[in-house]
Every structure is written in C-alpha cells, then in structure tokens.
Amino acid sequence: MEGELKPMNAEQLRECGHRMVDFIADYYKDIENFPVLSQVQPGYLRQLLPGSAPVHPDTLEDVLDDMQRKILPGVTHWQSPNFFAYYPSNSSVAGFLGEMLSAGINMVGFSWITSPAATELEMIVLDWLAKALNLPDDFLSTGRGGGVIQGTASEAVLVVLLAARDKVLRKIGKDAIGKLVVYSSDQTHSALQKACQIAGIHPDNCRVLKTDSSTDYALSPESLSEAITHDLAIGLVPFFLCATVGSTSSTAVDPLLALGKITKDRSALIQSLSTNPEFLKNNASEKNVVVDYKDWQIPLGRRFRSLKLWMVLRLYGLENLQAYIRNHIKLARDFEKLVAQDSRFEIVAPRKFSLVCFRLLSPQSDEDCANKLNRDLLDAANSTGKIYISHTVLSNKYTLRFAVGAPLTEERHVVDAWKVLQVEASNLLRTL
Amino acid sequence: MEGELKPMNAEQLRECGHRMVDFIADYYKDIENFPVLSQVQPGYLRQLLPGSAPVHPDTLEDVLDDMQRKILPGVTHWQSPNFFAYYPSNSSVAGFLGEMLSAGINMVGFSWITSPAATELEMIVLDWLAKALNLPDDFLSTGRGGGVIQGTASEAVLVVLLAARDKVLRKIGKDAIGKLVVYSSDQTHSALQKACQIAGIHPDNCRVLKTDSSTDYALSPESLSEAITHDLAIGLVPFFLCATVGSTSSTAVDPLLALGKITKDRSALIQSLSTNPEFLKNNASEKNVVVDYKDWQIPLGRRFRSLKLWMVLRLYGLENLQAYIRNHIKLARDFEKLVAQDSRFEIVAPRKFSLVCFRLLSPQSDEDCANKLNRDLLDAANSTGKIYISHTVLSNKYTLRFAVGAPLTEERHVVDAWKVLQVEASNLLRTL
Missing domain, CATH: 3.90.1150.10 (Aspartate Aminotransferase, domain 1)
Incomplete structure (x- = not known):
C-alpha cells in the first residue's frame, strides 16, 4: 500500500478490504483443520503480545500474521462443522455481507432522524419475519405490535420484564416494587434470573417452578396456578411469567396457550424505556409520526441492524x-x-x-x-x-x-x- | 456466481465479499455527493419494498441496486466530512477491518472457554488503552481493575450503577431499594436517567443538581454536599454520583478530584451481574483461573469485540x-x-x-x-x-x-x- 494508512480513504479501504476478505475466506477453507475447542491454557496470550500499544503503525500483514499464529489457536471455532455445543451461532455468506455493509455505513440509528432508512427497514423486515413465522397480525407494526432487533436475547428478556414491571407499578405505586413476583420454571434460561437482578426484583420473589420428565421438562399450568394463588394470599403481586419454546437444556416447550394470554402492545415498552433529552429533540420525533428505536431498548446507540436480516x-x-x-x-x-x-x-x-x-x-x-x-x-x-x-x-x-x-x-x-x-x-x- | 448462494462456502464468501468491499469503497468515494441529513419523509421506504420476504433468492446485484436507489437516500451519513451533529461515531479503515474480522470469525465469547483469545485479547488491549490514557495502575487487569468493552456507553453507566446499588443493598438489605439516592447534574447524559429507571431507583430519589455558566456548566461540589447532607438528614441513602468529563451539551468537565474518590474494584460488578447455570459450567471457570466477561455486562452473548480496538x-x-x-x-x-x-x-x-x-x-x-x-x-x-x-x-x-x-x-x-x-x-x- 502507498504510504501510511489514513483514518479513512476509499482506495485504502478497498485494498485492505480485499486482503481481509481473502483472509476470512481462507479461514473458512481451513476451518476443519483447527481443533474445534481451543486447547490453550489460561493466560497464554499475554506472553505472546507486547505490554503496550505500538507508538508507530504496524502493517496489515503484521497484524494478519499475528492473527494466524497467535490469536486463531486461542479461538473456539463456532462456525466449524464439528461444533455441536450450546446452540449454534450461525454465520452465513449473506449474514457476513450484511455485517460488512452495516460496518461500512457505520451510522447510529437511535432516532428516526439519525438515519430514517435504518428504522424503517427494521420495521419492514421484522414484519416480513413475523409473516414468515405465521404470527398473528397483532404482532405487525401496522397494529399495536411491531418488532425490534435487540442486541441479544438477554436484553429482549430484560426489556419485556421492565415493561411489565413499570406497567404494574404505575397502578400500585413505585413503593410496591418489593411485592412483585416473577414465575418461571427450573428450565428457564439464566437470562431471566439476571434480568430480575437488574430490574431490582426481590430475589425471594423469583419463583422457580420444578419440572421433571413427566412433562418432558415443560412447565405445568397447575403448579403455576398453585404458586400464584399462594402469593396472592400472602399479599404479593404476581406480574410476570417467562414461558419458553425450546429450553436451553433440552428444548422443552412450555404449553403457551394453557399458561395464559400475551398482551401485544408496544406502548408499555416505550413508556418504560423512553427518555427525551434536549440534545436529541427533533421535528419528526416531536410530531410523533416516527418510531425512535432508542425507546425500545436498553442502549441509546444502535447499528444499522436490519441490513443483516434483510x-x-x-x-x-x-x-x-x-x-x-x-x-x-x-x-x-x-x-x-x-x-x-x-x-x-x-x-x-x-x-x-x-x-x-x-x-x-x-x-x-x-x-x-x-x-x-x-x-x-x-x-x-x-x-x-x-x-x-x-x-x-x-x-x-x-x-x-x-x-x-x-x-x-x-x-x-x-x-x-x-x-x-x-x-x-x-x-x-x-x-x- | 456459479449456482445458488450456499449457507456458507469459502469461495462464494470470497467472491461476494470482494463485491461488497467495492460497494463500500465506492460509497466512501461518493459520500460528499449525498445530503448529509437524509431528506426523506416518514414512511418513505414501505412504499418502495414488497410486503413480505421473497420465497426464492434474489441476487446480490439486486440487493446492492436496492441499497443504492432505495436505502441510501434514507441514510443520514455519519461518516460524511460534513457531519457535525451530536458527537462523531468514527469509522476508520482499521476499524472496518476489525469489524469484518469479528463478523468473519463470528464466535460468542461469553465465557473464557468459548474462545479464550477473545477474552484474553480484550484484557490486554484494554490494559494498552489504560496505559495510553495514563490511567493509574489500579485500572489495569493485573490489579483489582481491568477493562471490558461494553456494547454502548449506556450499558457502561447501567452496569456501574447496578454494581453500586447491589453493594449498598448487601449491607442495608434488599428491602431498602426505595431509599437509595442518585446524584448527577442537569448536564448529565440521559443514559443515567434511563439506567435509574431500569435499576428500579425511585424517580423521586434522582437528584439533578442545577449548573450554570458560572462554573461552565460543571457540577459544584458545594451543591452536591448540600444535597447529600439533606438526604442523610431525612433518612435516605446516598449511594451513587455520576460525574462527567465532557458533557454532551457543551463538553462541561465536572471536577472529579473535588467530588470524591472512585473505587476501582471489579468484584462489585461481578457480584452484581454473575449467573452460573449448569449448561455454562466448565473446568476453567470452576477453577476460578479465568475471566468470564458474561459476568461484567448485561447480555450473555458477546462478539470478538477487541479485534477492532486491537x-x-x-x-x-x-x-x-x-x-x-x-x-x-x-x-x-x-x-x-x-x-x-x-x-x-x-x-x-x-x-x-x-x-x-x-x-x-x-x-x-x-x-x-x-x-x-x-x-x-x-x-x-x-x-x-x-x-x-x-x-x-x-x-x-x-x-x-x-x-x-x-x-x-x-x-x-x-x-x-x-x-x-x-x-x-x-x-x-x-x-x-
């Protein structure tokens, strides 16, 4: 490459980008040759890298050489065809291209105005997804539903818990937070426990209902009903049930219909998560004619997430x-x-x-x-x-x-x- | 390209990846020709796209053509040299390459074992960063400190608030959550207000201290001290102050040293955010010889984040x-x-x-x-x-x-x- 790498330069991006594409394509070509689970010992990398960042630039070839010789041996290869742990985190050619494009455009879509296409494409492709999954029309953005791509499943669990918490606290008063009760089964993902910790739900009020092989580890509506009756009798406030379709341990499926009705209303979520500081005010938001996804999630900032799904x-x-x-x-x-x-x-x-x-x-x-x-x-x-x-x-x-x-x-x-x-x-x- | 796009295929990734690099490089070449702030009207995109996902594949050229003609007009160009709004969200050639590499490897580094290099490189480069910023040695991972790359600044504010909340509640009991008081100035970013909402801090207990031009909009230690004294007198529990170096409105700098001491101890964070479900247990974590970043953040899943900074x-x-x-x-x-x-x-x-x-x-x-x-x-x-x-x-x-x-x-x-x-x-x- 001619001269030093500039902060941004179209032709340098092109040249280095092509080199990186080849590196990644070669990685996939060789992926079966690596141990799937990295076999390194804790602390292996610190001995291989310098103690501080370089004062002067290294070359891309230096970095790729370190990547190959020092980093890849410490990688557990989730995209290997021999990876059968946890659940898959699928890469794909199309997904990779979507990530590239999102990283290339590199905008921050917290409000509609900060990149209208980012918000609108997300609404559209999540309607596409809802239709592909045959969800009822209530889930579409054209009604009171509408989708949003959260950063992780953990955040999705947290934001619905917060929406439900604040909806009930608006009725019974903020001081009653210590009375709120959450229900789940012993097969529910730990993301719920973490969400309860974050949301300030009293740990004594998190009911973990036992399951066994008689229901294939699914939650029994009877045991839920018993628990709720007991909690009501002692003056507590049941407000949230987490049911699971495909639990992490064994893909157990809780009987959704027998467990109760879902409300499908984005307004509870937005009431719980919205902020409106002066420095983010703008005409489109104030006229209330657009969606601002910052109010549907924990963070303010967000990528052009929908490009990947699209x-x-x-x-x-x-x-x-x-x-x-x-x-x-x-x-x-x-x-x-x-x-x-x-x-x-x-x-x-x-x-x-x-x-x-x-x-x-x-x-x-x-x-x-x-x-x-x-x-x-x-x-x-x-x-x-x-x-x-x-x-x-x-x-x-x-x-x-x-x-x-x-x-x-x-x-x-x-x-x-x-x-x-x-x-x-x-x-x-x-x-x- | 020969035949249909496969879920993953090294040579198809290479061919399509090169095409995408050229698309993105061309975008940067043309970036000054777009209006910086998108001039589209709310809802513009729905009229331009079909109502559901295609049953059969479209080609990459179809998608890139839509990107150019339908999506880019709705993009606000944060990387334009004429973007002077909010704060910059800098792209760079090196950062783009790091994002590509992270998307290419596509592993999920919640625990050390799930990709040791992801955790270890993050610890190392954050030590590099701490040294580059001349932070005291207490901030390094070799002591009781250590860094972590959060998804967003909002999440960084939230996790330290949670760590402080749980530290004080361990002393005074979980039932006292309604007595906890948070302090900030009227220049503090709205991320703090949102974090307080999420963490269940009573909205009446969020003290927003007034600033003015006499201190260049910095928080005055006297007004903080007065507020704390008053809250203690009425039986409340002050537990958190958010100070800012470079506020969003005007880059005001709160006088950190005059406002108090920071504790620099990762253990409070980990105590607040850790979970330990059976399906994630492994020898390295149980021997307590490794860092599991899942316990330093809100989500479980995380990308190979450090590649970009590295x-x-x-x-x-x-x-x-x-x-x-x-x-x-x-x-x-x-x-x-x-x-x-x-x-x-x-x-x-x-x-x-x-x-x-x-x-x-x-x-x-x-x-x-x-x-x-x-x-x-x-x-x-x-x-x-x-x-x-x-x-x-x-x-x-x-x-x-x-x-x-x-x-x-x-x-x-x-x-x-x-x-x-x-x-x-x-x-x-x-x-x-």
Whole structure:
C-alpha cells in the first residue's frame, strides 16, 4: 500500500478490504483443520503480545500474521462443522455481507432522524419475519405490535420484564416494587434470573417452578396456578411469567396457550424505556409520526441492524431457509438413531428440534459414578479437538447435549462425531 | 456466481465479499455527493419494498441496486466530512477491518472457554488503552481493575450503577431499594436517567443538581454536599454520583478530584451481574483461573469485540491517533475563531475539546425570538443537505452545536460549513 494508512480513504479501504476478505475466506477453507475447542491454557496470550500499544503503525500483514499464529489457536471455532455445543451461532455468506455493509455505513440509528432508512427497514423486515413465522397480525407494526432487533436475547428478556414491571407499578405505586413476583420454571434460561437482578426484583420473589420428565421438562399450568394463588394470599403481586419454546437444556416447550394470554402492545415498552433529552429533540420525533428505536431498548446507540436480516432473507429466500432448518433437524434425528442403536447409551429427553440429550450408561448403579463417567466422556471428546459438545443436568443426571446447526455441518460430520464419542466411551469403560 | 448462494462456502464468501468491499469503497468515494441529513419523509421506504420476504433468492446485484436507489437516500451519513451533529461515531479503515474480522470469525465469547483469545485479547488491549490514557495502575487487569468493552456507553453507566446499588443493598438489605439516592447534574447524559429507571431507583430519589455558566456548566461540589447532607438528614441513602468529563451539551468537565474518590474494584460488578447455570459450567471457570466477561455486562452473548480496538491501535499507532484527535480540536478552534469574527453570533460556552456551542444573536431582545431564530437557522442549514449540526439548550438558550470529528473532515469542510451557516443566517435576518 502507498504510504501510511489514513483514518479513512476509499482506495485504502478497498485494498485492505480485499486482503481481509481473502483472509476470512481462507479461514473458512481451513476451518476443519483447527481443533474445534481451543486447547490453550489460561493466560497464554499475554506472553505472546507486547505490554503496550505500538507508538508507530504496524502493517496489515503484521497484524494478519499475528492473527494466524497467535490469536486463531486461542479461538473456539463456532462456525466449524464439528461444533455441536450450546446452540449454534450461525454465520452465513449473506449474514457476513450484511455485517460488512452495516460496518461500512457505520451510522447510529437511535432516532428516526439519525438515519430514517435504518428504522424503517427494521420495521419492514421484522414484519416480513413475523409473516414468515405465521404470527398473528397483532404482532405487525401496522397494529399495536411491531418488532425490534435487540442486541441479544438477554436484553429482549430484560426489556419485556421492565415493561411489565413499570406497567404494574404505575397502578400500585413505585413503593410496591418489593411485592412483585416473577414465575418461571427450573428450565428457564439464566437470562431471566439476571434480568430480575437488574430490574431490582426481590430475589425471594423469583419463583422457580420444578419440572421433571413427566412433562418432558415443560412447565405445568397447575403448579403455576398453585404458586400464584399462594402469593396472592400472602399479599404479593404476581406480574410476570417467562414461558419458553425450546429450553436451553433440552428444548422443552412450555404449553403457551394453557399458561395464559400475551398482551401485544408496544406502548408499555416505550413508556418504560423512553427518555427525551434536549440534545436529541427533533421535528419528526416531536410530531410523533416516527418510531425512535432508542425507546425500545436498553442502549441509546444502535447499528444499522436490519441490513443483516434483510440480506439473509433476500439472498436465500424463505424456501431455502426452511430447507436449511429442516436439514439440521434431520441430522439431529440421524444422530439420535445412532445413539439409540448403541445399548451402552440412553436418550435422556425426547428430541424435539435439532438437539439430542443423551448419556453413557454406567456399569455401576451409583448415580455419582454415572455422572462422573459422562463428565469424563465430555472432557475426553472435547480434548480430541475433533468435536465440541456441551452438557446440562436433567433430573440430577449429568447429560450430554449434541446440538446440530453450524452452517457447514453435513451428515458425514455427524457420523464422525458419533464415532469419536463411541471410541472415547470404549476407552473410559475399559478403565472402570 | 456459479449456482445458488450456499449457507456458507469459502469461495462464494470470497467472491461476494470482494463485491461488497467495492460497494463500500465506492460509497466512501461518493459520500460528499449525498445530503448529509437524509431528506426523506416518514414512511418513505414501505412504499418502495414488497410486503413480505421473497420465497426464492434474489441476487446480490439486486440487493446492492436496492441499497443504492432505495436505502441510501434514507441514510443520514455519519461518516460524511460534513457531519457535525451530536458527537462523531468514527469509522476508520482499521476499524472496518476489525469489524469484518469479528463478523468473519463470528464466535460468542461469553465465557473464557468459548474462545479464550477473545477474552484474553480484550484484557490486554484494554490494559494498552489504560496505559495510553495514563490511567493509574489500579485500572489495569493485573490489579483489582481491568477493562471490558461494553456494547454502548449506556450499558457502561447501567452496569456501574447496578454494581453500586447491589453493594449498598448487601449491607442495608434488599428491602431498602426505595431509599437509595442518585446524584448527577442537569448536564448529565440521559443514559443515567434511563439506567435509574431500569435499576428500579425511585424517580423521586434522582437528584439533578442545577449548573450554570458560572462554573461552565460543571457540577459544584458545594451543591452536591448540600444535597447529600439533606438526604442523610431525612433518612435516605446516598449511594451513587455520576460525574462527567465532557458533557454532551457543551463538553462541561465536572471536577472529579473535588467530588470524591472512585473505587476501582471489579468484584462489585461481578457480584452484581454473575449467573452460573449448569449448561455454562466448565473446568476453567470452576477453577476460578479465568475471566468470564458474561459476568461484567448485561447480555450473555458477546462478539470478538477487541479485534477492532486491537487493529485500530496497531494499524495507526499511538502517535498518529494523538495527532488525529489534536487535529479535530484544532479544526474546532478554527471554527470558533470564524464565529468570533462575525459579530452577529456569540459563543455560548467555552470550547474545551472539539465542540463549539454558539448561537445567532437576535435583533430583538426577546429570548423566545432568539430561540426561534436559532431553531430556524438549524432547520435551514440542515435542509440544505450540505451540513448536519444539532442543538442543545444552555441556561434556557437554544444553542447550536458544531462537533468536529468525522474521519474525512478537513479544514475546507469546516470553512464551507461556516459559509452555509452565514448564508442561512443572512437569509433569516433579512426576513425578520
């Protein structure tokens, strides 16, 4: 490149951008050659990097060389076809292009005026998504609903909790915050517990209702009803239930219809989260003819988030996206069949989507031994670097989770992953 | 491109990525040709786009064509050299490359194990940053401090408020949340008000202390001390002061040393925000030898955030970054001189960094007329599409803000912006 890198320069961006595209494309070409789960030790990187930032510029090639030799060995490769842990965080060609475009335009869309297209495209593509999911019309922006892309699922849980909290406190007074009660099951994601901590809900008032295999770990409407009756009797104020479609541990599905009605009204959210400082006032907002997404979320600032979803929906189309999800579910079903054919293993919870919960049976009847055996199997399989899986505990049983969903995963990866688990299981059983 | 776009494919990513780099480089080449502030009307985009997502894929060229013809007219161009509104949200070649790389690797770094390099690089580059800013050693990760990149400044304000709230509630009991008092000035960013709403601080207990031009809109330690004394006397519990270095309205600087001591201890933050669900447990976290950034922030998920800062620090080097900031301050000083030379205008607050607060003087002495005149000047200047500035109110005076900081801004842009303001001021004064 000619001369030093400027803060911004179209031709330097072009040249360096092309170089970076090649680096990333090469990363995907090689991705199966890395251990899926990084095998580095805590603190490995500090020894490899200088103690302070350089005074004078390094070159892009220097940085990419460090990326390859020092950083990538410390990366756990979520996009590897052999990543079966947690839930997938899918990359895609279209999604990557959307991220590039959003980073390139680099605007901050807190109010409509700060980039009208960012707000309007988000409203439109979330209506597209609601229609693609066959949600009732109440969810569309044309009614009292409307969508917003939150930064994370945790923030989505938090903002609805805040909307519900403030709606009830407007009725009964702010001093009653200590009386508010939240309900969930023992399968609900920890994001709810964190949201309650943040929102100042008294920890004694967070009801975690027990589930078991009799309902496939779904919340029972009867136990909810009992808990609410009891809380009302002692003068507390039930105000929030978190139900789950596809829990993290085992994809349990709570019976939404039996649990109660959802209100679908954006105004509670906006009343809870809006601020209106002088330095953000503008004609369009004051005339109340536009959406200002700053009032639908925790942060003020926000990216041009909708570009990514827009490009994914357009560049793949709904039919291909449906086929993509169905293929992952089919691959999980294949894995489930493989587990079922090996009598040394058991399926712990019924497979509903693309997650299989299973465990190795212990020759000893002792539950502690069985749990240790499965923990050892997890560690042994992940230490090979060939696959990465994670775990949960269901009814006190340490349970392995095999979640299919990485964009490069094919049938052969699932078959090979099962072989790794079988080999490591045989090794462990031999040492017992 | 050969065949349909696959979910992920190295060679398709390469081909499409190169195309997108060219689109973005061309955008920067043309950026001065767009109106800085988008001139579209509310709802413009819905008429231009279909009502639902396509069933079959569109091509990348279709999407880029829509981007150019339908989306870009609705974009307010924060990276334009003629953007002087709010505060800058700087793009840069290096920052763009960091975003690309982060989107390419696309991992989720909530716990150390989920990508050790993401956590470790963030700790290292934030130590680099602390050293570059000459912060005391207490702020480094090697002591009880350590940095974290929050999603937004609003989240940074919220998490320290939560840490302070929970620290005091651990002493005095959770039931005392209604007694907690927060202090700030009337210049403090609205992010604090929103954080208080979220954290369940009683709105009656948020003290907004008045400032005026006698302290250049900085918070006075005496008025803080008086307020605290009063609150203690009536049995309330003061627990949080938000001081500001460079307020949003006028870059006012609160006197940090006179206002009190900071505690610099990450443990209060982690105690407030940690959760430990079974499905995220792992050996490294349980041995307590690693940092899990999920416990330092609101969300669970997080990107490989440090890559961007790492690339900016390395590809520019500290000396160039210092020169870059100093140049923006110099350009603001140039603008301030231009304003001072035109007796029709006044400087409203002293310029400290790269923001100039100024207003057009009204021939009438009526304050309402003067405010209307400046509001009209703002609208007139922004409607030209040649520049974008924003406003605030200081001591009841409607005040124009000229914030220098976009990466492409040069002296000529500042000079031309001043000419636009002079021409529009002359037009307005002529009609009075």
